[in-house]
Amino acid sequence: MAGLPERAEISPTADLTAAAPEAAAAELPPEIVAQSLGEYFRAYGGRIRAGESGVLPVVVAMVAIVVVFQAISPNNVYLSAGNVVNLFQQSAVIMVLAMAEGFALVLGEIDLSVGFVGACGAAITVQLVQPATTNWPWPLAIVAGLLFCLAFGAIQGLLITLLRLPSFIVTLGGFLVANGLFLKILLFGPFSGYPNLIGQTDNLHVIYYLMWGTIDPTTSWIGAGVAVAGLGALIWWSDSRRRGSGLVAPPASISLIKIGVVAVVAIVVVAICNVNRANLGTLEGVPWVIPIVLAVLAAWTILLQRTKYGRYVYAIGGNPEAARRAGINLTLIRTTGFMLCSFTAGVGMLLYGSYLNGMSNNVQGGQYVLYAVAAAVIGGTSLMGGRGRPLHGVLGGLVIGAIYNGMYLMGLQFEWQYIVTGLVLLAAIVIDAVSRRGSGSGSATRV
Amino acid sequence: MTAAVAEPRATAEPLLKVRELDKHFGPVQALYHVDLDLPSGQVTALCGDNGAGKSVLTKCIAGAYQADHGQVFWEGQPVHIHNARDASRLGIETVYQDLALADNLDIVQNMFLGRERLRTGLLDEDAMERAAAETLASLRVTTVKSIRQPVASLSGGQRQSIAVAKAVMWNSKLVIMDEPTAALGVVQTRQVLDLIKRLRDKGLAVMVISHNLNDVFEVADRIAVMYLGRLVVQAPASSFDRQSVVDFMTTGGSSRTGGRTARES
Numbered sequence: 001m002a003g004l005p006e007r008a009e010i011s012p013t014a015d016l017t018a019a020a021p022e023a024a025a026a027e028l029p030p031e032i033v034a035q036s037l038g039e040y041f042r043a044y045g046g047r048i049r050a051g052e053s054g055v056l057p058v059v060v061a062m063v064a065i066v067v068v069f070q071a072i073s074p075n076n077v078y079l080s081a082g083n084v085v086n087l088f089q090q091s092a093v094i095m096v097l098a099m100a101e102g103f104a105l106v107l108g109e110i111d112l113s114v115g116f117v118g119a120c121g122a123a124i125t126v127q128l129v130q131p132a133t134t135n136w137p138w139p140l141a142i143v144a145g146l147l148f149c150l151a152f153g154a155i156q157g158l159l160i161t162l163l164r165l166p167s168f169i170v171t172l173g174g175f176l177v178a179n180g181l182f183l184k185i186l187l188f189g190p191f192s193g194y195p196n197l198i199g200q201t202d203n204l205h206v207i208y209y210l211m212w213g214t215i216d217p218t219t220s221w222i223g224a225g226v227a228v229a230g231l232g233a234l235i236w237w238s239d240s241r242r243r244g245s246g247l248v249a250p251p252a253s254i255s256l257i258k259i260g261v262v263a264v265v266a267i268v269v270v271a272i273c274n275v276n277r278a279n280l281g282t283l284e285g286v287p288w289v290i291p292i293v294l295a296v297l298a299a300w301t302i303l304l305q306r307t308k309y310g311r312y313v314y315a316i317g318g319n320p321e322a323a324r325r326a327g328i329n330l331t332l333i334r335t336t337g338f339m340l341c342s343f344t345a346g347v348g349m350l351l352y353g354s355y356l357n358g359m360s361n362n363v364q365g366g367q368y369v370l371y372a373v374a375a376a377v378i379g380g381t382s383l384m385g386g387r388g389r390p391l392h393g394v395l396g397g398l399v400i401g402a403i404y405n406g407m408y409l410m411g412l413q414f415e416w417q418y419i420v421t422g423l424v425l426l427a428a429i430v431i432d433a434v435s436r437r438g439s440g441s442g443s444a445t446r447v
Numbered sequence: 448m449t450a451a452v453a454e455p456r457a458t459a460e461p462l463l464k465v466r467e468l469d470k471h472f473g474p475v476q477a478l479y480h481v482d483l484d485l486p487s488g489q490v491t492a493l494c495g496d497n498g499a500g501k502s503v504l505t506k507c508i509a510g511a512y513q514a515d516h517g518q519v520f521w522e523g524q525p526v527h528i529h530n531a532r533d534a535s536r537l538g539i540e541t542v543y544q545d546l547a548l549a550d551n552l553d554i555v556q557n558m559f560l561g562r563e564r565l566r567t568g569l570l571d572e573d574a575m576e577r578a579a580a581e582t583l584a585s586l587r588v589t590t591v592k593s594i595r596q597p598v599a600s601l602s603g604g605q606r607q608s609i610a611v612a613k614a615v616m617w618n619s620k621l622v623i624m625d626e627p628t629a630a631l632g633v634v635q636t637r638q639v640l641d642l643i644k645r646l647r648d649k650g651l652a653v654m655v656i657s658h659n660l661n662d663v664f665e666v667a668d669r670i671a672v673m674y675l676g677r678l679v680v681q682a683p684a685s686s687f688d689r690q691s692v693v694d695f696m697t698t699g700g701s702s703r704t705g706g707r708t709a710r711e712s
Contacts, residue, residue: 247576248595306569311552315560318551325547326561327532386551 037253057431058379058395062402069406078409082277085287088269089211089355091401092289096348097368098375098393098400099300103341105376106304107334108317108385109160109167114372115365116178117152117342118349121145123185123359125350126195129203133189138203146346152178153342157335167338175366183361196358210292211354214285217274223291224266232259289351293394296347300340300390313337317385348372367418370425375400377428384432400424460523461486462652463508463539463621468517470503477503478514479676485621490643490653492663492684495673496696501656504673505623508654509541510534540614541623548610550599554591555579557598558613582616583608586645590638604635611642621652628662640666660689674699 069078077083097114104111125145128136136144156174160167186193197208215223235258242249250258273286304310312333315323324330352368353359372393373383379396381388403424407417461484470478478500485491495501506512508519510528518525521537528534534541548557555572558579564571580594588608591601598606607627614622627643628636643666646653657663663670664684671681672695679699694701 242573245573245577247573248593302569308563308565308570311556311560311563311570314551315549315556318549319547321545322547322549322557322560325531325543328561386549 036251040251040254055380055395058399061378061399065399065402065406069402069409073406073409078406080277081272081275083405083409084272085277087401087405088273089287089289090405091397092211092293093348093352093355094368094371094375094400094404095293095394095397096296096351097345097372098379098397099296099390100341100344100348100393101369101372101376102300102381102388102390102393103313103337103344104167104171105373105381105383106313106317106385106388107337108320109334109338110171110373110383111156111167111338111341111345112171112369113152113156113174113178114341114345115349115363115368116175116182117149118345118347118368119352119359119363119365120152120178120182120185121149121346122349122353123182123195124148126197126207126353126359127185127188129197129201129207130189130191130195131199131201131204132191135201135203138206141203141207142350145350146343149342149346150339153339154335156342157338160338161331161334175369179365182363182365186359186361194358194360197354198357207350207354208357209288209354211287211289211351213288214273214283215288215291216285220270220274220286223286224270227294228259228263228266231262235259235262289354292347292351296344297390297394300344303340304390309333309336314386317387319386345372367421370421371397371400371404374421374425374428377432378424382432383429396428459486462522464520464523465504465508466518466520468504468507468519469515470507470512471515476676478507481517481673481676481678483671483678483681485652485654486669487620487652488647488650489668490647490655490666491669491671491681492667493654493656493671493673494658494660494663494692494696498675499673499696500676501673502625504678505541505625505654505656508534509539509623535617535619538618538620539623540617540619540621542607542610542614542625542627544625544629548598548606548613551597553595553597554583554601554609555594557609558582558616560613562617578616579612582612585649586612586615586642588612588642602635603631604638607631607635607639608642611639611646615646615649615651619651621654622646623654623656625656626658627655628657628659636662660692663692664689672696 066079070076097118100114100118101111122145125138125141128134128141128144129138152174156167156170159165159170183193186195189195197204236255239249239255240252243252269290270286273290274284276282276284278284304313312323312328315326315328316330316333320330323333349363349365349368352363356363375396376388376393377383377396378399379388379392379394381392381396400421403420404417407420412420463483463485465481465483468478468481468483469476481500481504483491483493483504493501493504503512507514508528510530510533513529519528520526526533526537528537528539531541549560552560555576559575564574564578566574576594583589583591583594586608588605591605591609598609601609611622611624611627624643627639631639640662643653643655647668655663655666664687667684669681670684670687670692672679672692674695674697677699680695680701691701
């Protein structure tokens with residue numbers, strides 16, 4: 001216990017804030033110390049120097065990736081509207097899987113099974129809507145697929161929590177079991193292992209449209225406007241109420257900048273999606289998948305940031321012993337965490353099934369696990385538990401999707417894709433380790 | 448026989464009375480006929496060498512262990528404390544040495560961990576932040592830069608202060624602190640000792656487990672010493688000197704104390 005900070009003792013004064021102002025200030029999120037815009041940016045600069053850089057690495061990486069691939073992609077096709085929308089669609093799968101993985105990572109665990117468990121759920125859904133066999137209505141088929149994922153997550157979670165087995169091994173086993181089950185599920189029915197979404201029934205169409213359906217341009221603008229206005233009003237209302245009652249709150253200019261960033265992102269995305277990207281005829285509007293991903297993001301952000309359940313997930317990830325002493329039911333929270341992880345993975349792989357227009361043994365469940373972990377970590381989620389947000393999965397998913405898409409355009413073969421994926425994952429954990437060392441907060445009690 | 452407490456307050460019923468407490472783990476007798484009084488508005492220091500039974504006694508009071516025999520009286524009434532929740536329902540809070548704070552959560556989140564306030568099903572951050580700020584202000588814990596900073600960014604003394612504030616904000620009447628200054632430097636120790644005195648001034652009963660006799664004599668109104676599972680003496684701090692406490696801790700008796708041995712069993 002001798003390793004606690006000594007710096008405060010150097011000063012003979014009793015005022016501890018005066019004794020350690022630099023060190024402490026550098027580690028604090030700027031929004032809690034800044035009273036003005038200038039202070040905010042100074043605090044932000046201090047945090048970057050301390051290795052606690054927030055989303056900055058993601059933005060820098062994104063810019064670098066875009067510049068490089070735009071320069072080297074054939075005919076500079078990388079930033080064409082058609083490819084950018086395609087990039088969004090490919091990234092959507094990784095984003096949702098990364099949000100799934102986020103539950104396990106914040107708890108201080110890992111789930112290696114997300115790819116194939118989700119693929120099982122998606123395969124069940126795709127099988128059930130086949131008109132040649134079961135022909136279930138699409139809502140029931142989706143529920144059935146997601147229920148399978150919940151059950152699989154529950155079994156893994158109970159093994160991990162009740163028997164105190166390491167999640168790494170349990171979900172590695174789950175990965176193989178799910179891989180086998182997935183291949184089995186594909187073989188049902190007269191589809192030669194390739195149940196697809198080609199056909200004329202509404203049930204097939206809806207699953208296909210999850211990824212490929214578009215919202216017409218006018219509705220896209222209206223929807224984006226409503227979403228930005230709603231979110232902006234929420235940010236402004238809650239920040240100004242907190243400022244008014246003297247609670248810790250960012251300055252008004254920061255609230256406005258936040259709202260401005262949301263608005264600009266929405267306008268850019270909708271504007272790109274509304275370009276006619278078909279070579280012949282018309283293909284325009286925001287794909288359904290974007291609001292779907294945003295809905296998952298909103299739901300899981302509220303759950304993790306605004307509910308008791310979410311608070312307990314972070315507490316367990318930060319210090320399980322503290323959580324236990326606070327009367328938190330660790331078994332329940334951890335198990336439901338793994339269930340939500342598998343459930344969200346089911347959503348992600350259903351989008352993938354829609355993207356592929358069916359399920360087949362080409363689905364790379366193992367590779368997608370690595371994409372998911374890498375995306376979450378690149379976005380800012382810690383592998384050591386206790387830190388991370390659903391938004392990190394979305395940002396990291398965009399980075400991974402941008403790399404994947406670029407390599408695909410370049411015509412790189414699978415072997416190169418594997419190598420680059422592995423390197424990106426390694427880069428992500430290096431960033432995680434370095435940022436933790438910088439912030440000095442990696443010493444939480446682990447039990 | 449009531450315990451040898453010489454102060455006027457002793458005529459009132461102590462907040463917590465422990466009588467004839469026994470606890471053994473297999474063949475090891477960890478506590479043997481322990482009697483202890485913890486009066487309100489006083490700081491009682493519990494001293495003893497390693498293995499004397501301080502932690503076991505603390506855990507029996509806090510509900511982490513069940514005693515084999517003996518009784519605990521709370522405000523004069525016999526009570527059975529089966530777990531930590533029973534203890535906190537009575538108003539007993541324990542600040543363990545490893546503090547049990549989650550580094551990744553901020554001060555408010557830690558103080559309310561497990562007892563969050565809700566509004567329409569969601570966390571009521573505003574109400575929690577206000578209540579936490581009030582508690583910290585009432586304890587004059589003013590050195591933290593922001594109540595929303597993560598606990599990871601606090602100094603050792605600040606962490607200890609937060610852990611104590613977390614313990615007292617639930618209308619607790621008895622706060623048990625396990626080695627509260629063990630890991631702290633001079634300035635931070637000062638902070639925590641002042642905080643302990645403030646708890647006493649607010650009328651709480653405080654039990655401090657400590658090896659550090661400087662701190663004990665600085666802050667304690669009463670001193671109780673354990674030796675090999677027995678409570679060999681408890682008396683007002685003024686009746687001890689440093690050497691007599693050391694004698695009690697190392698031999699179970701002292702030839703030079705003015706404080707009478709509380710009990711021989």
